[in-house]
Amino acid sequence: MTIENLRIGIVTVSDRASRGEYDDRGGPAIEKWLDAAISSPWLAVKRLIPDERLLLEDTLTKLCDEECCQLVVTTGGTGPALRDITPDVTAAICEKMMPGFGEMMRTESLKFVPTAILSRQTAGIRGRTLIVNLPGKPSAISDCLNAVFPAIPYCIDLLDGPYIETNEKVVKAFRPKHALLKKRES
Amino acid sequence: MTIENLRIGIVTVSDRASRGEYDDRGGPAIEKWLDAAISSPWLAVKRLIPDERLLLEDTLTKLCDEECCQLVVTTGGTGPALRDITPDVTAAICEKMMPGFGEMMRTESLKFVPTAILSRQTAGIRGRTLIVNLPGKPSAISDCLNAVFPAIPYCIDLLDGPYIETNEKVVKAFRPKHALLKKRES
Amino acid sequence: MTIENLRIGIVTVSDRASRGEYDDRGGPAIEKWLDAAISSPWLAVKRLIPDERLLLEDTLTKLCDEECCQLVVTTGGTGPALRDITPDVTAAICEKMMPGFGEMMRTESLKFVPTAILSRQTAGIRGRTLIVNLPGKPSAISDCLNAVFPAIPYCIDLLDGPYIETNEKVVKAFRPKHALLKKRES
Numbered sequence: 333m334t335i336e337n338l339r340i341g342i343v344t345v346s347d348r349a350s351r352g353e354y355d356d357r358g359g360p361a362i363e364k365w366l367d368a369a370i371s372s373p374w375l376a377v378k379r380l381i382p383d384e385r386l387l388l389e390d391t392l393t394k395l396c397d398e399e400c401c402q403l404v405v406t407t408g409g410t411g412p413a414l415r416d417i418t419p420d421v422t423a424a425i426c427e428k429m430m431p432g433f434g435e436m437m438r439t440e441s442l443k444f445v446p447t448a449i450l451s452r453q454t455a456g457i458r459g460r461t462l463i464v465n466l467p468g469k470p471s472a473i474s475d476c477l478n479a480v481f482p483a484i485p486y487c488i489d490l491l492d493g494p495y496i497e498t499n500e501k502v503v504k505a506f507r508p509k510h511a512l513l514k515k516r517e518s
Numbered sequence: 519m520t521i522e523n524l525r526i527g528i529v530t531v532s533d534r535a536s537r538g539e540y541d542d543r544g545g546p547a548i549e550k551w552l553d554a555a556i557s558s559p560w561l562a563v564k565r566l567i568p569d570e571r572l573l574l575e576d577t578l579t580k581l582c583d584e585e586c587c588q589l590v591v592t593t594g595g596t597g598p599a600l601r602d603i604t605p606d607v608t609a610a611i612c613e614k615m616m617p618g619f620g621e622m623m624r625t626e627s628l629k630f631v632p633t634a635i636l637s638r639q640t641a642g643i644r645g646r647t648l649i650v651n652l653p654g655k656p657s658a659i660s661d662c663l664n665a666v667f668p669a670i671p672y673c674i675d676l677l678d679g680p681y682i683e684t685n686e687k688v689v690k691a692f693r694p695k696h697a698l699l700k701k702r703e704s
Numbered sequence: 705m706t707i708e709n710l711r712i713g714i715v716t717v718s719d720r721a722s723r724g725e726y727d728d729r730g731g732p733a734i735e736k737w738l739d740a741a742i743s744s745p746w747l748a749v750k751r752l753i754p755d756e757r758l759l760l761e762d763t764l765t766k767l768c769d770e771e772c773c774q775l776v777v778t779t780g781g782t783g784p785a786l787r788d789i790t791p792d793v794t795a796a797i798c799e800k801m802m803p804g805f806g807e808m809m810r811t812e813s814l815k816f817v818p819t820a821i822l823s824r825q826t827a828g829i830r831g832r833t834l835i836v837n838l839p840g841k842p843s844a845i846s847d848c849l850n851a852v853f854p855a856i857p858y859c860i861d862l863l864d865g866p867y868i869e870t871n872e873k874v875v876k877a878f879r880p881k882h883a884l885l886k887k888r889e890s
Contacts, residue, residue, distance in 0.1 A: 412616060412643055413676045420614060428792060430784060431617075431803075432810045432821030438618045446668040446692045449618030450676070457784055482818040490785045490822070506818045598802060598829055599862045606800060617803075624804045632854040632878045635804030636862070 338374035338494045340366060341395035341404035343381065343388075345418050346468065349408075350382040358407030361470035365477050365502075372497040377401055383408070383415040392425055396461040402493035403484065404461055408468035410453045418465050419452040426456025426463060433464055433480050440479040441472060455480075460491045482506045524560035524680045526552060527581035527590035529567065529574075531604050532654065535594075536568040544593030547656035551663050551688075558683040563587055569594070569601040579611055582647040588679035589670065590647055594654040596639045604651050605638040612642025612649060619650055619666050626665040627658060641666075646677045668692045710746035710866045712738060713767035713776035715753065715760075717790050718840065721780075722754040730779030733842035737849050737874075744869040749773055755780070755787040764797055768833040774865035775856065776833055780840040782825045791824040794835050798828025805836055805852050812851040813844060827852075832863045854878045 344350075344359040363376050377399050379391050388409075395401045409418030423429060433455035441448035453465040453476075464480065466473050485496035485505040498505045530536075530545040549562050563585050567573050574595075581587045595604030609615060619641035627634030639651040639662075650666065652659050671682035671691040684691045716722075716731040735748050749771050751763050760781075767773045781790030795801060805827035813820035825837040825848075836852065838845050857868035857877040870877045 411676060412614065412648070412673050414646075416614075428784065428788075428824065430822065430824060431806060431826075432823060434617060435621060435807060435810060436814075436821050438621060442622075445694075447672050447694070449622050449666060449669050450616065450673050451618060452614065452616060454617075460786075462784070480821060483821050486819050487784050487822050490783060508817075508819070597862060598800065598834070598859050600832075600864075602800075620803060621807055624807060628808075631880075633858050633880070635808050635852060635855050636802065636859050637804060638800065638802060640803075 336494045338370075338372065338403075338488075338496060339377055339399060339401040340374055341377045341379065341392075341399065341401040342366075343379045343391060343395070343404060343406045345381060345383055345388060345406055345409040347382045347415060350380050356380050357470050358466070358468055358473060361473045362405055362407060362466065362477070365474050369477070369481060369498055369502040370496060371499045372495065374496075383417060385417050385421055388418065388421045389425055392421065392463060393458070396425075396458045396463070401461055402488050402491065404463045405466055406463070407466045407473060410451050410465050410467060412450050412452070416452070419454045422454055422456055422463050422465055426458045428457040430455040430457065430462075436479050437467075437476045440475055441467070444472075444475070457491065460493065462487055462491065478503065486511055522680045524556070524558065524589075524674075524682060525563055525585060525587045526560055527563045527565065527578075527585060527587040528552075529565045529577060529581070529590060529592045531567060531569055531574060531592055531595040533568045533601060536566050542566050543656050544652070544654055544659060547659045548591055548593060548652065548663070551660050555663070555667060555684055555688040556682060557685045558681065560682075569603060571603050571607055574604065574607045575611055578607065578649060579644070582611075582644045582649070587647055588674050588677065590649045591652055592649070593652045593659060596637050596651050596653060598636050598638070602638070605640045608640055608642055608649050608651055612644045614643040616641040616643065616648075622665050623653075623662045626661055627653070630658075630661070643677065646679060648673055648677060664689060672697055708866045710742070710744065710775075710860075710868060711749055711771060711773045712746055713749045713751065713764075713771060713773040714738075715751045715763060715767070715776060715778045717753060717755055717760060717778055717781040719754045719787060722752050728752050729842050730838070730840055730845060733845045734777055734779060734838065734849070737846050741849070741853060741870055741874040742868060743871045744867070746868075755789060757789050757793055760790065760793045761797055764793065764835060765830070768797075768830045768835070773833055774860050774863065776835045777838055778835070779838045779845060782823050782837050782839060784822050784824070788824070790837050791826045794826055794828055794837055798830045798835060800829040802827040802829065802834070808851050809839075809848045812847055813839070816844075816847070829863065832865060834859055834863065850875065858883055 349356040455464040535542040641650040721728040
């Protein structure tokens with residue numbers, strides 16, 4: 333039985349929110365969604381930083397390597413503008429990329445706006461941590477989490493993380509049968 | 519109010535068309551489509567070159583850095599054959615990749631031919647220029663432009679380029695509300 | 705007329721199957737599917753190896769460069785776990801990537817399981833060889849081959865390989881008209 337606790341990094345990447353020009357709405361929207369969705373215990377490790385390459389690199393790296401988060405979600409910085417560097421930094425610090433996350437989030441967002449193809453959102457793995465880029469807009473955040481979260485608990489299993497249980501009214505995690513056994517054994 | 523003019527690079531990449539073995543049909547097909555679609559003023563900067571890595575690298579780079587095109591579209595060289603190097607050169611000279619463009623163009627082309635998965639079309643950003651690879655076949659060019667162009671004017675806005683207006687009978691550009699305000703202010 | 709013979713590398717990447725802890729089911733599932741699907745002559749070149757980066761790199765490279773396979777298919781090692789390195793090694797030894805294959809295989813697998821986004825399957829080209837990653841699970845193997853194989857014979861044509869004919873009851877290869885002429889001429 334694993335006694336390791338689930339720790340989730342929530343990183344808002346925004347020049348203006350980090351300067352206090354407006355409130356960070358992305359980070360709280362993620363935390364609220366996860367609070368409703370995850371029924372097993374978990375801890376949020378929150379960060380709010382500007383769109384600065386080295387600072388984001390350092391922030392993500394520490395959430396993985398020092399804070400031991402098994403999942404890190406970012407919001408903001410995924411567009412085509414000069415300062416949008418979140419996906420590039422994610423790719424730079426990950427050993428493995430997970431292209432299916434970006435594909436699915438864009439497919440999902442395309443149901444609402446044709447400009448969804450401008451999103452460069454991706455996901456990757458650094459060590460035992462899954463990093464997922466979400467959009468900056470709060471309403472788009474829940475669309476994307478609804479779409480990709482069903483696959484995340486099993487991904488964390490495969491990375492030897494804690495067994496995540498979900499509130500099925502919000503989101504239903506999918507695991508192959510042999511992975512469900514793991515829970516009964518523990 | 520921006521007084522900057524829209525300049526669009528149109529690059530045909532084809533060994534045989536550049537040797538005069540047949541007429542370039544891709545470049546003119548792009549120009550014709552854009553002429554019908556864009557209602558604000560714009561200038562075409564046309565190139566016709568063989569599938570040579572260094573020459574394509576040089577051509578794309580100059581269209582971005584010296585000719586100050588805000589958009590560069592290529593046709594040809596996106597398949598799996600040995601001489602097909604357009605997406606690779608595009609990736610090599612861009613700072614940011616835009617995977618959603620390739621995904622959408624392949625999804626669109628798959629409605630017509632199962633070999634659409636062989637297309638390696640991509641898009642990326644160099645400085646303030648968006649570069650988009652289109653297929654070589656003229657009929658596929660308009661299928662792809664119909665699919666991705668609705669997102670391009672807003673992308674150019676985000677790259678601080680001129681405000682592109684479209685002929686809605688051909689294609690309807692999409693912008694979020696706050697981006698539409700920009701026009702009224704100008 | 706080409707007299708070159710079709711050689712297909714079939715590589716099972718699995719720590720446990722290579723240690724004999726269980727039977728390799730992926731490699732035989734691929735061979736059986738290809739046997740039913742391809743009606744022109746072909747030869748299987750089979751390998752069974754653990755999820756070891758250097759060994760997989762060496763195995764794939766030799767199947768391309770020394771065994772002269774025009775197509776190499778892998779099974780296993782495409783997930784997010786620490787030892788899953790097949791797509792990364794594929795990318796490392798290929799000159800060109802073919803993102804459309806991974807996109808289509810994930811789209812196909814998503815019809816069955818939401819965890820399909822965890823698959824990192826890709827395809828690429830090394831010299832004149834197409835390399836395609838398939839999943840590890842035998843049932844998912846045929847789903848993926850059904851989806852992508854219609855495009856493979858024409859891809860091999862474009863790489864100057866032998867003309868592959870298929871059993872249309874299993875899978876129908878697609879070629880544009882001008883590529884069909886090649887057959888009649890030979």
